[in-house]
Amino acid sequence: MICPEPSELQELVRDLHRQATPWLPAGSGSRLAWGPAVQAGPGQSEPLVLSTARLNRILSFSPEDFTVTVQAGTPLVALQQELAHHRQWLALDWPWGSGPDGSASGSVGGLVARGLAGGARQRYLGVRDQLIGIGLMRADGTAARAGGQVVKNVAGYDLMRLLAGSWGSLALISELTLRTLPIPPERRGLWLQGPADELAAMARWLLDSSLSPERIDWQHTAPSAGAGLDNPAGPSSGLLISLASISAQTLDEQIACIRERAPALALECLDAAGLSRRLGAGLGDGSSAAQPAAPAWLLRLGVRAAELPGLLHAPELAATNWCFAAGSGLGMAWAEPSQLASHQVDQLRRRCGDLGGYLSVLRQLPGSRIPAWLDAPSKPLIEAIKRQFDPKQQLARGRLPGVQPRA
Numbered sequence: 001m002i003c004p005e006p007s008e009l010q011e012l013v014r015d016l017h018r019q020a021t022p023w024l025p026a027g028s029g030s031r032l033a034w035g036p037a038v039q040a041g042p043g044q045s046e047p048l049v050l051s052t053a054r055l056n057r058i059l060s061f062s063p064e065d066f067t068v069t070v071q072a073g074t075p076l077v078a079l080q081q082e083l084a085h086h087r088q089w090l091a092l093d094w095p096w097g098s099g100p101d102g103s104a105s106g107s108v109g110g111l112v113a114r115g116l117a118g119g120a121r122q123r124y125l126g127v128r129d130q131l132i133g134i135g136l137m138r139a140d141g142t143a144a145r146a147g148g149q150v151v152k153n154v155a156g157y158d159l160m161r162l163l164a165g166s167w168g169s170l171a172l173i174s175e176l177t178l179r180t181l182p183i184p185p186e187r188r189g190l191w192l193q194g195p196a197d198e199l200a201a202m203a204r205w206l207l208d209s210s211l212s213p214e215r216i217d218w219q220h221t222a223p224s225a226g227a228g229l230d231n232p233a234g235p236s237s238g239l240l241i242s243l244a245s246i247s248a249q250t251l252d253e254q255i256a257c258i259r260e261r262a263p264a265l266a267l268e269c270l271d272a273a274g275l276s277r278r279l280g281a282g283l284g285d286g287s288s289a290a291q292p293a294a295p296a297w298l299l300r301l302g303v304r305a306a307e308l309p310g311l312l313h314a315p316e317l318a319a320t321n322w323c324f325a326a327g328s329g330l331g332m333a334w335a336e337p338s339q340l341a342s343h344q345v346d347q348l349r350r351r352c353g354d355l356g357g358y359l360s361v362l363r364q365l366p367g368s369r370i371p372a373w374l375d376a377p378s379k380p381l382i383e384a385i386k387r388q389f390d391p392k393q394q395l396a397r398g399r400l401p402g403v404q405p406r407a
Contacts, residue, residue, distance in 0.1 A: 027107025072109025115165025135175030303357030
């Protein structure tokens, strides 16, 4: 991995372009193994990784405007800590595997490049919705900017949303301007457990109600994976609800409303005491369940929210750990080799497809040849955009979202 100084970055990229050398943009490099394997170029034993780890400064922060501009290599945990000094936060989940304190959360640029949002999007929307401006460097070393530094900005092409979720395949993200929000002074968590159909009814009721939870997450911890939420012998699955407000009275009223509803659905409602501590700077997908540092399987799944309860009944998911956002139908599942086999992942992918959704394989068993993702209906358009941004096909070869990688 090459970590150039900021002053050296542009000339280095230009040299790589002149030599037509393939390379992979990266932040801290904490999740380079996710997704399809990147192809090395001729004469390379492994892909060249170009890291923005030394682009790690907070360039400007305007608390009164609720905006912050950072270099792409800035650690997410450092940014959240700085914002917290002003009682603000970036309203996003920690990436999966960040740990309870977010210390392994990686860089802000990497978070945007993957574009994966968790349950916090129920109230705060996704990663790309937090972007106000972006700085980038094309494969030929050309530096460009899109967006601006204020919330109400409509100038130029919407390159921000194009690069969010591009996995480094279009350009290197060098700088980001993001919107911030005040940290809610009051936050409470609830854990609901009971029959699956009744939990689904509760989730539908919450989504249709006038209540405004930060998140409504389906969570399941496989028996062999360890403890539940706050109880080592606790339940393996249920609904995790987070509520936040400026008023403790408002929260009390909302919680009383949920507690009144739960018995009618034969559900038990428990306080999730540890939840509020973890939510201070974002709660990652499934962070309340056991997360190994590098599980054999790590899957990203998505179906329509109305189809989610049906997916959760899939026998392939029974022995895995998972966390799904009830409002979006998006989630993560992770498992060890004894919990999930390759043919079950294929079956699960077909099941998601039948429900109008998708499955992406972020990590898989060594030797498995399951495509990380399949061709999207918009594949011709995606490939045309790739040719415009990267005509020499240098960036992240073999890792273009929406285009099935070659075996």
